[in-house]
Amino acid sequence: MLTHEIGRSEFGKAENSGTILSHEEAYGLLNDWVKNDRLKLHMRQVAHLMKSWAKEMEHLNEKEQLKWELAGLLHDADWDQYPAEHCKRIIEELEKRNVDPEVIHAIASHGPRYFGVEPVTKMDKMLYAFDELSGLVHAYSLMRPNGYEGLELKGVIKRFKEKTFAANVSRDDIRDACERAGIALEELIKFIIQHQVGS
Numbered sequence: 001m002l003t004h005e006i007g008r009s010e011f012g013k014a015e016n017s018g019t020i021l022s023h024e025e026a027y028g029l030l031n032d033w034v035k036n037d038r039l040k041l042h043m044r045q046v047a048h049l050m051k052s053w054a055k056e057m058e059h060l061n062e063k064e065q066l067k068w069e070l071a072g073l074l075h076d077a078d079w080d081q082y083p084a085e086h087c088k089r090i091i092e093e094l095e096k097r098n099v100d101p102e103v104i105h106a107i108a109s110h111g112p113r114y115f116g117v118e119p120v121t122k123m124d125k126m127l128y129a130f131d132e133l134s135g136l137v138h139a140y141s142l143m144r145p146n147g148y149e150g151l152e153l154k155g156v157i158k159r160f161k162e163k164t165f166a167a168n169v170s171r172d173d174i175r176d177a178c179e180r181a182g183i184a185l186e187e188l189i190k191f192i193i194q195h196q197v198g199s
C-alpha cells in the first residue's frame with residue numbers, strides 16, 4: 001500500500017536547473033520546519049553522506065555536490081510537523097523556491113514503496129540507499145559505549161540481521177536500494193562508518 005502517494009512523477013521546472021538554496025536558506029528552512037533534534041541530526045547525517053559520495057565516488061563538481069547535499073538535508077523536512085503530508089509539503093515548498101528539479105525528484109523518490117515515485121538518477125538512488133541504512137548505523141552507535149569510535153562493519157551486519165534491532169528500519173528497502181544503486185550492502189555500510197557524523 002502506498003501510504004504517502006505523491007501521484008505525479010514530474011517535479012519543479014526545467015528552467016530552474018542548477019538553482020539551489022544558499023546554505024543560510026537551507027538551514028533556515030530546516031530549523032523552521034524541524035524541531036526534533038534527532039530528526040535534524042538524521043537529515044544532517046544524510047546530507048553529509050550524500051555530499052561525500054558525490055565528491056569521492058562520483059567525482060562530481062562542487063555545484064553537483066551541493067545538489068546532492070541539499071536533497072539529503074531536506075528530504076524529511078516536513079516529517080516533523082506535517083507527517084500526513086510527507087513529502088508533498090517539502091516538494092511544494094522547494095518548487096515555490098525554484099529549486100532544481102533533480103533535487104526535488106530525489107526527495108520525491110526516497111521511498112518508492114510509500115511515495116510511488118521511482119528513483120531514476122544516481123542521486124535519487126543514493127538518497128534512498130543512505131536514508132534507512134544511516135539510521136540503522138546511528139541506532140547502533142547509540143548503544144555502544146564509545147558511539148562511532150571503533151564501530152565496525154561486522155557489528156553493523158549483525159544488527160542488520162537482527163530483526164528486533166531498530167525494527168522500524170526496513171531491511172527490505174535497504175536491500176532494494178542497494179540493488180537499484182548497484183552497490184553491495186557491505187560497501188555502503190563501510191562508507192557510512194567512514195563518513196557519518198555522530199553529532
Ligand SMILES: [Fe+2]
Binds near residue numbers: 042075076131132
Ligand atoms: Fe530520512
